[in-house]
Amino acid sequence: MLRDALPVNAYEAAKHPMTRPAKSFKVASYLAALPLFRALARDEINRIAAASVQIDAPRGSVLFRRGDPCTGFHIIIYGQVKLALQTDQGGEKVIELLGTGQSFGEAVMFLEKPYMVTAETLVDSKLLHVANKAIFAELDHDPQFARRVIASLSMRLHHLVSELESYSLQSGTQRIVGYLLSLVEEQGGGPQIQLPARKNIIASRLNLTHEHFSRILHSLAAAGLISIKGQKIGISDIKKLRSHAE
Amino acid sequence: MLRDALPVNAYEAAKHPMTRPAKSFKVASYLAALPLFRALARDEINRIAAASVQIDAPRGSVLFRRGDPCTGFHIIIYGQVKLALQTDQGGEKVIELLGTGQSFGEAVMFLEKPYMVTAETLVDSKLLHVANKAIFAELDHDPQFARRVIASLSMRLHHLVSELESYSLQSGTQRIVGYLLSLVEEQGGGPQIQLPARKNIIASRLNLTHEHFSRILHSLAAAGLISIKGQKIGISDIKKLRSHAE
């Protein structure tokens, strides 16, 4: 068995060869390319890079759980991470699926509160963990940076509100169609899209059981709106699909 | 007829005696007392006060609608405001109920995007509208202030995530009980609480129809957990109520 059956804390599991201070200028230049840090001066970037740690997290690693204190935020160098809420009876609800280049955990960093969600890698991933004190330090003397942080938080808020909107006043079918259309956009508008994870996960992300998700997807296919080949979804007529969500 | 049948834009309606620049030091000292501005120097406060406008908004005034551009944010001097999403068929879903001393619209201010929600007063209210340029100006040279803005956005994010959580993995009963308990806390823990608006509105805020809300409330009463007298809810045994939400 190569993979851990139980998700394991990445920091614990990878205490040995996999976690290491990230000093290489590769890290600095990687950071410099991120929207959040783009405007920072070289020495600022370097200080942040010095406060960063690379993490190799095999599939199924838990980066943090609800209730853990927050020590910084994460950037996905490559791989995929899901953020999920967990119910006491082992159920879980995926809040967000994140891929290469995306970051998470910024918001919690600025509160004293512990994490509300659990983060787990869905595939073997490499992450960068940036310690919060480095961010705080830059914040205090670089108003431009503060502006970017504010903008980024605002975008996240905006996104969450639309999420709330789709949960509260759209049907399952509408959420699925909307999601497919957003994937089309994200993936360049081609006639075929690729689901970014197991249907299982997507279903939860859309607040549906996997059974219900499957049924809706197949009924869309039966209506001739999409075709299903594993995780690839063919979409012939985008307009028709869009208008299908009344 | 004293009240406008149709909600009317407060800025239009009140072009005359009701809207005026807010220069009085009363405004400045009011601002200085808000958590967001508490740490600001006197001259900073004064500049912000100079960019503020008081608005008298009778019940039913629409402060802005989804799609309107954002020119600043609002503080409720007294009164009550609801933020709601609107469906194309006239349905609406209350996102948030805000009362005296609370503010709203900060997040949108920092994006170029227009408002996603509609804001309407539920009772005769007095608001302060702070122009975004004043905030931007202070932001650029006061890192402490930036920190507070960031903290405030983060809190809002945190709040939205718990909202999302309760929508997606709690039953109607659980949401109601949770809400009642939050009111108990908010209102000092006494054995009687006061719903902050018509049941209609509360129901929507909790993502329920008013019929369903009514039924649940009365079934809680039938179970001896609460008593209902109009907008006053009696709660004899908080522990029992809390444990009732499995």
Add this chain to the structure above:
DNA sequence: TTATCCGTTTGACATGGATCAACATCGGGT
């Protein structure tokens, strides 16, 4: 007082989506 209106309650019924269970399919490991 009465008429009216709005908010609330109650009832009967419809339905989206969940649950439980069986079966099918896929992919990785031996």
Add this chain to the structure above:
DNA sequence: ACCCGATGTTGATCCATGTCAAACGGATAA
């Protein structure tokens, strides 16, 4: 190649919540 566990599909049934409709109650204006 085969097996096995994980993932997906399908069917039957149930339940929470929504919908439609009617009665009720309390405010308010005439």
